[in-house]
Amino acid sequence: MRFGLVGTGHWARVAHAPAIAATEGVTFSGVWGRDPGRTAAIAGEFGVRPYATFEDLLGDVDAVQFSVPPDVQARYATAAAAAGKHLLLEKPIALDAAGGRALVDAADASGVASVVFFTHLFRPETRAWLAELAAAAEEHPWEGGVALALGTVQREEGDFSTPWRLEHGGLWDLAPHALSVLVSVLGPVESVAAHEDPLGAVHLVLGHRGGASSTATVSQNVPSAAAVSYSRVWGGAGHAVAPAPETPVVEALSRAVTELTQAAAPGAAAHPQSVAFGARILDVLVRAQEHLDSARHNGQMSP
CATH class of the missing domain: 3.30.360.10 (Dihydrodipicolinate Reductase; domain 2)
Structure with missing residues (x-):
């Protein structure tokens, strides 16, 4: 499964990018962020493609992993779900009820798999x-x-x-x-x-x-x-x-990446920490x- 990373901040660099890179059976396709300089820096550090636009990233991946503020995540993850991309989300999934509902509705409508990374639950x-x-x-x-x-x-x-x-x-x-x-x-x-x-x-x-x-x-x-x-x-x-x-955070997050790929398999059950669980929180x-x-x-x- 091809993963794209959205986000270029500290947590993206020390946790999300290393977790994708360390996970067997997935391809770290590239990264997009709102700051082109930081996008280029993290892409260079991990040897992946820096994408100029979010839409370009979506066109090349099967799943999108997010490391951005919750309100930003809700907006872009909703678009990713509508485009049929599986989702690995940070908590909380949004900063308001409307953003959360839109994200859940988009994921349900497209049938994509989702995992929300509640750190404790992946250790x-x-x-x-x-x-x-x-x-x-x-x-x-x-x-x-x-x-x-x-x-x-x-x-x-x-x-x-x-x-x-x-x-x-x-x-x-x-x-x-x-x-x-x-x-x-x-x-x-x-x-x-x-x-x-x-x-x-x-x-x-x-x-x-x-x-x-x-x-x-x-x-x-x-x-x-x-x-x-x-x-x-x-x-x-x-x-x-x-x-x-x-368990180190990168190892726990790599487990979440693996479990998203499993949840995306045909006929697989929804993950216990899917976007629906995130919505309840x-x-x-x-x-x-x-x-x-x-x-x-x-x-x-x-x-």
Whole structure:
């Protein structure tokens, strides 16, 4: 399968491009980005073609892998799906409900395969843990959970201090990681409440289908000593803490590339982390943002 990369930023260069290049059975056809200079640089680094336009890239590939801001991704991925190209997406799939719906509708209409790269869910250690939890749940359902996802992007300048992360913070950048784990264990989210403190931490209270509940605290404005990614669930079998990450990101992302090719095979089932799963996570983010915006409008929280 021929893959094209859309995006030329730091994450595209250190994760997405190396993952495509390292994956057996796929061809890294080329890259397109909105900055021609950076497009040429990343293409030269990986020995692939720099495309002058997005349309030119689409004409030469079977699948498109995205490493761009969510609103940009939604627009171009919708066009790629309409053109019949399989999709490897970053989280969140969009920055608003309308963008997410358009992308899902385009993917459904064309029948393309899709995978959304929720990092934790493509690490073998996390998958093994989730499988253990699923087995235990047959006798003792999991009843609750808590997740912390704390980063430094809005406090300490670095490679990930990109405009969209600085503007949208932990809810949109880090909550998808936390939610991907909580939803995988406790089931779909049916109710959402959110509160943001003056320092930028967002606290979510979630009600899951079947009666379980969970909380998630996310921020991109903590000091480096406080940065953490942590998930715990509990139920009749006791407590279970998600394992620390061991698998390098490029290896996890290469697994996502391979699994997209498998999902694109004739008669294959949709991938568990397809764009439909991404849309369910997006729905939680949208409802949380609406809750925060309403609270600000009514003077119930600090601006």
